[in-house]
Amino acid sequence: MPTVQTVITGALVLAEGTRQALPADLLLQDDHIAAIAPAGQVTSETVQRIDAADRLIIPGLVNAHTHGHGGLAKGAGDRWSLELLLNAGGWLNGRRNDDDRYLSTLLTGVEMLRKGCTACYDLAAMLPVPTQDGLHSIAQAYTDLGMRAVIAPMIADRSFYEAIPGLLDAFPPDLRATAEALRTAPADVTLAAMRTAAASWHYPADRIRLGMAPTIPLHCSDEFLCGCRDLAVEYEMPLQTHLAESPVQRAAALQRYGTTLTRHLDKLGILGPRFSAAHAIWIDTDEIDLLASHGGAIAHNPGSNLRLGNGIADMRPVLARGVPVGVGTDGSASADNQNMFEAMRLAAFVSRVFDRPPEAWIGAIEALNLATQGSAAVLGMADSIGRIAPGYKADLVFLDLSHVNLVPLNDAAQQLVNTEDGTAVRDVMIGGKFVLRDGTLTGIDWPRIVARARAAAERLQDANAATRATAERLAPVISHFCVGLGHCAHDLPRKLRADAG
Numbered sequence: 001m002p003t004v005q006t007v008i009t010g011a012l013v014l015a016e017g018t019r020q021a022l023p024a025d026l027l028l029q030d031d032h033i034a035a036i037a038p039a040g041q042v043t044s045e046t047v048q049r050i051d052a053a054d055r056l057i058i059p060g061l062v063n064a065h066t067h068g069h070g071g072l073a074k075g076a077g078d079r080w081s082l083e084l085l086l087n088a089g090g091w092l093n094g095r096r097n098d099d100d101r102y103l104s105t106l107l108t109g110v111e112m113l114r115k116g117c118t119a120c121y122d123l124a125a126m127l128p129v130p131t132q133d134g135l136h137s138i139a140q141a142y143t144d145l146g147m148r149a150v151i152a153p154m155i156a157d158r159s160f161y162e163a164i165p166g167l168l169d170a171f172p173p174d175l176r177a178t179a180e181a182l183r184t185a186p187a188d189v190t191l192a193a194m195r196t197a198a199a200s201w202h203y204p205a206d207r208i209r210l211g212m213a214p215t216i217p218l219h220c221s222d223e224f225l226c227g228c229r230d231l232a233v234e235y236e237m238p239l240q241t242h243l244a245e246s247p248v249q250r251a252a253a254l255q256r257y258g259t260t261l262t263r264h265l266d267k268l269g270i271l272g273p274r275f276s277a278a279h280a281i282w283i284d285t286d287e288i289d290l291l292a293s294h295g296g297a298i299a300h301n302p303g304s305n306l307r308l309g310n311g312i313a314d315m316r317p318v319l320a321r322g323v324p325v326g327v328g329t330d331g332s333a334s335a336d337n338q339n340m341f342e343a344m345r346l347a348a349f350v351s352r353v354f355d356r357p358p359e360a361w362i363g364a365i366e367a368l369n370l371a372t373q374g375s376a377a378v379l380g381m382a383d384s385i386g387r388i389a390p391g392y393k394a395d396l397v398f399l400d401l402s403h404v405n406l407v408p409l410n411d412a413a414q415q416l417v418n419t420e421d422g423t424a425v426r427d428v429m430i431g432g433k434f435v436l437r438d439g440t441l442t443g444i445d446w447p448r449i450v451a452r453a454r455a456a457a458e459r460l461q462d463a464n465a466a467t468r469a470t471a472e473r474l475a476p477v478i479s480h481f482c483v484g485l486g487h488c489a490h491d492l493p494r495k496l497r498a499d500a501g
């Protein structure tokens with residue numbers, strides 16, 4: 001028996017792979033689970049006891065794809081496609097200082113924690129170029145909350161307007177000049193900034209990791225993508241990109257590369273075990289096979305995909321080929337929440353729009369596994385988080401069994417996926433320490449954060465008003481052009497064909 005310092009007793013624990021939550025005691029040593037014991041077995045008085053009566057304990061949910069910078073921008077848009085959202089990026093994320101970055105990440109993290117998520121993969125907006133202080137302000141937010149995170153700044157050496165073949169030509173001359181003036185930083189400047197960050201990263205690897213995020217392959221030259229690849233290998237960083245998120249991206253790739261996005265990335269040597277693809281809606285079976293043979297993973301974001309009208313990613317063929325799949329919320333500017341219970345539920349539900357029998361749908365246990373172990377694999381942390389098992393970190397979510405969502409408790413797994421919305425979460429423990437205790441966050445002064453966030457949002461709205469006006473002038477041309485281009489990718493059944501009129 002290992003040296004146990006803490007025993008969590010009195011709870012029902014959702015054991016791996018089963019529907020039923022059973023009475024069990026969790027024995028903790030330092031920051032991890034030492035053993036799962038029959039209820040009431042540990043009687044030693046030298047062990048700290050945590051009474052968890054009337055609680056259901058599940059592994060912390062893991063968000064495989066989000067954007068911390070979305071915290072200050074939730075609800076900012078309504079009927080916008082991915083391309084309209086990208087066009088709005090300048091005013092959504094512009095003119096932010098490091099305190100804004102901290103606050104936005106904190107808001108995103110607070111929502112994740114309150115809704116039972118203990119770790120995330122954050123693709124942070126730091127255009128035109130990531131700064132060391134900016135990265136540390138984001139890392140500080142997760143540190144203050146006690147969360148685990150991979151922080152991967154979104155980088156590129158092409159603007160959105162340059163990335164879509166033919167888009168600049170579609171603008172009238174005055175708007176074209178405006179769009180052409182919106183540029184990214186040179187590739188070597190961005191890669192040098194990432195090298196400096198990687199070389200000096202000092203956060204514990206099991207807590208806050210740095211990652212590479214060449215944000216969208218079309219937004220990156222091949223040389224830039226190769227530079228990202230080399231840095232990821234040299235500093236052993238995970239690498240994530242938005243892959244074939246919209247039909248526009250599939251069609252644009254066929255035009256630009258003469259092949260699909262995944263095959264192009266394969267030619268550049270980007271695929272591999274450290275690679276993960278966010279969204280991966282508009283990929284074909286050849287692309288899935290490439291991901292499977294190279295060991296890449298997918299972050300499935302069903303809520304965001306519906307929200308932005310991107311279509312529905314078909315995960316069954318991906319799972320059938322053994323590709324690890326995690327579940328993500330995406331950022332709050334495109335989702336617009338950080339509710340992993342909702343994301344899990346949608347992952348289960350959207351699997352049912354494809355014409356397959358019920359046994360091929362994603363069910364409750366599978367959805368739960370994707371949102372825990374699957375997402376942990378996307379973060380590169382599959383050997384330490386995502387499971388309640390000996391040797392794994394004590395990242396645990398305690399739900400109130402008297403909450404209406406769980407009364408009566410007919411089937412724990414099915415109610416977590418099909419009923420729960422995060423409101424039954426009472427306590428969250430990460431690495432053996434409570435970060436949410438009886439509904440209160442332990443690491444931050446929430447009323448102060450509220451005041452600061454409101455002030456920051458108001459200031460940024462004024463500061464970005466002119467940028468917003470410019471984006472709104474560009475938007476109609478972008479929308480029209482991209483709808484037309486996207487139709488070229490409709491060889492894949494990812495969107496329903498509408499009746500005329």
Ligand SMILES: [Zn+2]
Binds near residue numbers: 066067331
């Ligand atoms: Zn995203």
